Amino acid sequence: MPAVEVRNLVRDYGKVRAVNGISFSADEGEIFGLIGPNGAGKTTVLRIISTLLRVTGGEVKVFGHDVTEEAGEVRKLISYLPEDAGAYRNLTGREYLRFIARFFEVGKKMDEIIGRGIEIADLGKRIDDKVEDYSKGMTRRLLVARALMIEPGLAILDEPTSGLDVINAQEIRKIIQNTVRQGTTVLLSSHNMLEVEFLCGRIALMNNGEIVEEGSPPELRARYDAANIEEVFTEVVR
Amino acid sequence: MNHLLNIVKKEVRELLTPATIIPIVVMTLVFGGMGSMIGGAAAVAKEKPVIGIINGDEGIFSDIVDETIRNLSAVVYNGTSGDVDEGVETVKEKGGVALIIVSSNFSDSIFQNKSGEIEIYWIMRGAGIMDSISSGVVDGILREANGKISMKLIEKGDVNATFALSPTRRNETTIFKGKEMQGISPGTISAMLSSQSTMVPIIMMIIIMMAGGMVISSMGLEKENKTLETLLTLPVKRSSIVAGKIAGSAIVGLLMAVIYMVGFKYYLTSFEVSGNVNLADYGLTLDAWDYLLIGISLFLALTAALSLCMVLGTFAKNYKSAQTLTVPVSILAIIPMFMIMFKDFSTLPLALRIVLFAIPFSHPMMAMRSLMFGDYPLVISGIAYVTIFALVMIAIAVRIFKTDRLLTGTISNPLKKRR
DSSP: OOSEEEEEEEEEETTEEEEEEEEEEEOTTOEEEEEOSTTSSHHHHHHHHTTSSOOSEEEEEETTEETTTTHHHHHHHEEEEOTTOOOOTTSBHHHHHHHHHTTTOOHHHHHHHHHHHHHHHTOGGGGGSBGGGOOHHHHHHHHHHHHHTTOOSEEEEESTTTTOOHHHHHHHHHHHHHHHHTTOEEEEEESOHHHHHHHOSEEEEEETTEEEEEEOHHHHHHHTTOSSHHHHHHHHHO | OOHHHHHHHHHHHHHOSHHHHHHHHHHHHHHHHHHHHHHHHHHHHHSOOEEEEEEOOOSHHHHHHHHHHHHHSEEEEEESSOOHHHHHHHHHHTTOSEEEEEOTTHHHHHHTTSOEEEEEEEEEOOOSTGGGHHHHHHHHHHHHHHHHHHHHHHHHOOOOHHHHHOOEEEEEEEEETTEEEETOOHHHHHHHHHIIIIIHHHHHHHHHHHHHHHHHHHHHHHHHHTHHHHHHTSSOOHHHHHHHHHHHHHHHHHHHHHHHHHHHHHHHHTTOOTTOOOGGGGTOOOOHHHHHHHHHHHHHHHHHHHHHHHHHHTTOOSHHHHHHHHHHHHHHHHHHHHHHHHSOGGGSOHHHHHHHHHSTTHHHHHHHHHHHTTOHHHHHHHHHHHHHHHHHHHHHHHHHHHSSHHHHSSOOOGGGOBO
């Protein structure tokens, strides 16, 4: 069973069609990347899969559950990291992770989740500082830890390394790879082509609400005789 | 374009937003409303008060009282002796303020250097600031009559100076909301009830504005930080999110209320003069059941306010825009506060009574005074109304949380979903 199955997905905002009949699927345990220019519809697709937005047309299933009809079931299986998200500023990092963990488990199992979150965030003693005192990189690591500590069936990551320096971005990429090894499927969007090429098993290129190319990085490079995905992207979007 | 003009144009466009204009317009309206109320009070003070008089004396001093009263007021009941109950009823029916009874030995007593007794039955209609204006006017008329008698005594000569300055004494009874309270004037009752008239509405207004502001700002912040997006993708019921936010803000709001009440109580106590009359002596007390009703009314009004704020908060795009959305709630809290401070619910015109009843925050503001005078129907019907209002608001908030309006700003109709 595919982790994510999107068929003929359409989403309108008033008269504007943001997503125009796209279809794709992501298999269990893979990292599937959605890339495209600003306004291509990537975030809309991720929000629909995360049960935040309703579909205008088509069908989206997560591990066989329809995101509209069985939103509650889908939410038990996913973890969503929005682009440029923050955390509750008056909580400490540990308190924030506990707040989230309480929605999933209680008692010892909850403590295990929090322990995993603290390990992923790797903030040392700063985990007990308030979030308002964190740098952007520290906040992002905390949020990635929050998203992955519950070992979700599907992690939906919107620009997970957006705005981070090279070191922080590299560490987060390693965390994502480790999580996939534990069995989590990752669906991510990114502007960073090198990141997508490095992380993703398969990629869908979106432009104007449509998927204009799809395949593994080597397939796409070969198809466009390109040195890297950045060149493929430029060629396709042009 | 001139650089300076360019910058000025940009600044004006940035600053002249609904967030800056609406509060100023609201304050203008509030001050306008206060002005018209004060103007109304001045008009009432200029009007001749409606009274009844029973003059059982035919002496020269009672004539002075009689003449002064007739010149300065509209007399609707006139008698020389007679039935006090009939006089009170007539004055009540005619919308009057007081029945004044001049005792049969009034002039004789004064001739004997004893105070002449004037018995007054005050018809008190409300405990608001404006409700006691008419009785204040009658009070002034009686002082004038007292002054004229003093002048007469001084002209006559051979009189004790202290007595000449105060030749009359009053025996007052106030009838208010079915209670007959002897030895007390409407002014004293108004003063006694002033803590309820001012403190409760002000505290209630502060709680609603602060707790409501917290909910709306929290929604704005959650949207700005995208923590709401995270929350909405967690396996938690939408109703739990709404209820949790309302309950959390209610706890903080009530905590703030307690702190404010303590501070405000001390503030008001500093204005109290010694020798205040005890309300309990006149049966104006609240029992445990009354306090329970006040607590329920307060809790439900706060829940209604926070639910309304939750609905308004869904319109907030960020923290800044959330500040603008607190304005409607502030207006709804300020209007009943002023209305209740100035007038009693029962003395308001019907249209204003409907407005006051429809605003859910009015009810806890009115509850204490209403219960003190046994007006249970108003309090209980208010509780029922506020309960319905709160439930409807919670249902709307949950409904909005179940749609994607929170993120898109519009409600998408699931029935229109195309496959």
